[in-house]
Amino acid sequence: MAGELYRDEAIVLRTYKLGESDRIVVLMTAEHGKVRAVAKGVRKTRSKFGARLEPMSHVRLLLYRGRELDIVNQAESVETLAPLLSSLDRASQGMAAIEAVDQLALDREPNPHLYRMAVGVLRTIAARPSPLNVPAFYWKLLAAEGLQPQLDQCVRCGESGPATQLVAFDLNEGGMHCRNCRSGTSVSPAALAIMRDVLGGRLNEALALPESPATHEVGVLATRALEHHIERRLKAVAMFEHG
Numbered sequence: 001m002a003g004e005l006y007r008d009e010a011i012v013l014r015t016y017k018l019g020e021s022d023r024i025v026v027l028m029t030a031e032h033g034k035v036r037a038v039a040k041g042v043r044k045t046r047s048k049f050g051a052r053l054e055p056m057s058h059v060r061l062l063l064y065r066g067r068e069l070d071i072v073n074q075a076e077s078v079e080t081l082a083p084l085l086s087s088l089d090r091a092s093q094g095m096a097a098i099e100a101v102d103q104l105a106l107d108r109e110p111n112p113h114l115y116r117m118a119v120g121v122l123r124t125i126a127a128r129p130s131p132l133n134v135p136a137f138y139w140k141l142l143a144a145e146g147l148q149p150q151l152d153q154c155v156r157c158g159e160s161g162p163a164t165q166l167v168a169f170d171l172n173e174g175g176m177h178c179r180n181c182r183s184g185t186s187v188s189p190a191a192l193a194i195m196r197d198v199l200g201g202r203l204n205e206a207l208a209l210p211e212s213p214a215t216h217e218v219g220v221l222a223t224r225a226l227e228h229h230i231e232r233r234l235k236a237v238a239m240f241e242h243g
């Protein structure tokens with residue numbers, strides 16, 4: 001396949017310098033997974049790509065397939081997500097979201113669902129600032145990875161029912177614990193309710209919530225759960241490579 005031209009759409013995940021005037025762009029593409037490509041001359045003031053290849057840009061590309069690095073031949077903007085750059089808060093949410101995509105996407109392994117999620121979260125962040133934009137996205141990513149957390153019964157003893165108090169989240173077991181089994185991170189009833197909304201089809205209600213200790217709690221736990229998953233996956237890959 002090396003030597004062929006192909007078209008795709010992508011979100012720019014990050015970029016880094018290459019030599020005097022070129023840049024490597026890391027892309028989450030719609031059909032070809034994560035792709036690294038060289039954008040030649042992009043750091044010159046009269047670059048034909050302009051500012052289209054900045055992180056979080058949504059672009060339509062013509063790429064030349066190289067052995068390791070592809071080459072960006074053409075780039076045009078699909079849509080402007082300008083509001084993302086208009087506030088530090090939104091920009092940092094956008095960066096946190098695409099950083100997670102970067103960590104989960106695999107080189108040249110198509111993952112259209114992850115691509116659509118990346119586009120979706122950037123649109124959501126651009127449209128409205130919510131303290132839960134990124135945490136909700138992390139939980140959704142985990143669910144998409146097959147790790148939907150157990151929030152309705154104790155993940156250890158199976159205890160459920162209205163009287164059961166689920167009080168802590170265990171990262172290793174991937175769900176809530178009842179009072180008897182309690183281990184892991186304490187979770188308040190308000191935070192648990194938010195997580196159920198996020199993962200139970202009531203995302204819009206959750207995103208409309210103002211910032212509170214509970215939204216903060218959900219954010220901290222989402223970050224830890226995602227990090228836990230990524231670390232475990234890295235270890236599994238390392239074992240596979242050495243084994």
Ligand SMILES: [Zn+2]
Nearest residue numbers: 154157178181
């Ligand atoms: Zn239990």
